[in-house]
Amino acid sequence: MxxxxxxxxxxxxxxxxxxxxxxxxxxxxxxxxxxxxxxxxxxxxxxxxxxxxxxxxxxxxxxxxxxxxxxxxxxMEEESNQFEPQDIPIDVVYEDMDLLILNKQPGLVVHPTKGHPIGTLANAIVYYMQTRKESFKIRFVNRLDRDTSGLIMIAKNPYIQQELSKQMIDHQVEKRYLAVVKGALATEKGTIDAPIGRPDPEDITRMVFEGGQPSVTHYEVVEQLRDAAVVRLLLETGRTHQIRVHMSHIGHPIIGDELYGGKVDTLIDRQALHAEILRFTHPRTGVPMEVKANIPQDMLDLISKLS
Structure with missing residues (x-):
């Protein structure tokens, strides 16, 4: 523009x-x-x-x-939020007049649901806004599972949400994750191209099956550990639970991921998955952006234990 x-x-x-x-x-x-x-x-x-x-x-x-x-x-007129403000700590990685990007801590639900009406990231953001005497409708550009840590983008107006959503659809937003998975991978780099879906609508788990949606994940081993590996992953598509399903599918589930076969003793109490890097073009300025979220302490401790 x-x-x-x-x-x-x-x-x-x-x-x-x-x-x-x-x-x-x-x-x-x-x-x-x-x-x-x-x-x-x-x-x-x-x-x-x-x-x-x-x-x-x-x-x-x-x-x-x-x-x-x-x-x-x-x-673009300000639109109010209906969420209750709560004093929950948030880690602001980047902010300007259009965007708020946070490093979400593990264990925090992104948006209020029937099962989690309060105590969510949205409640924390409303409190943060109030302390800064700001007001904008919370528009999540991307989502993360409750127990996945890392980068979340919030658009402060409908135009920015529209443009970033377009970039997502056109595969112009680069999303890189870091995970600790079970076992030693046979190759240092690889691509998992396997359709993902939910055959049973009553079951929250996804799986690879012929009738699923096209799903592509690229991976690269960063460090080999004791019967485990640190891998960096690049999403080409953005299916629900994509990384978790794909890594389990190739026999290397994410450590701590009970849903997809990665539970290992008490080394970590959630899936060791972190949304580390986002690359995109700022819709207002046209400037290429890269933001990075530091690896949380529980994953650093896990890596140290397995080294």
Whole structure:
């Protein structure tokens, strides 16, 4: 989005600005919104309904033609959260006007559910917002299992959520994980290309089977341990429990993963899986981003015990 990238100094939280230059002169407002700013039809309909699309501070027709120097401004109103604030520690890895990226601790559910109505990451984020006198609707871009630690992205407005979700679908977000698995792998590097699904809708476990969804995981051994290995994994697809299912499928379940056959004594009380690195393009600025979350202490202790 050339207009947004070239006008970063004009960008403020909750607003998108597109400055019309000679290249875009003569285009209709709707062409700027859809083709240049890449807004979804759903978001545009909502903005139109709330009268939050302005040109030079005024509401104009969608078919109006733009002139050089016009300023198109999209205002994204704050939306409230219905979650109860709770003083739960969070580890902020990166934050700006559009994004909050956290290193989630293991054992924390991401979003309130019937079984976990409070004590979740969402409750912690609402408390964090209140301490900073901020307000934005919590929009999780990615999710992690309760017992998986690591990076979680939260979009602070619908535009950022829309654009990052597109990047996810187009495989433009690189997600790298670190895991400690059972046994010595036969090869240092490999790819697991095996469909994953849930044959029994009443069962939460997934498995590799012919009727599943295409699923691809790349792995590389980082360190060989005593009857175990530290592996780095790159997800090409993002199926539920993908890494856990794939590693179990090739005979190297994640240590501590009771659901998929990785329970080992009392060395660790959860699956040894950590979302370590995220690489993506920042939707507002177009700048390539890389964020990294430090390996949690329980996994470091596990590696030390098995070395």
């Amino acid at each position: 050339k207009g947004l990238k070239n006008n970063q100094e004009q960008q403020i939280a909750g607003r998108l600005v597109f400055q019309i230059d000679k290249e875009h002169e003569g285009l209709e407002l709707k062409e700027i919104l859809y083709d240049q700013m890449k807004l979804s039809s759903r978001l545009v309909r909502k903005l139109k309904r709330t009268k939050n699309i302005l040109v030079n501070g005024n509401k104009i027709a969608f078919h109006a033609k733009m002139r050089k120097g016009d300023r198109v401004e999209v205002i």
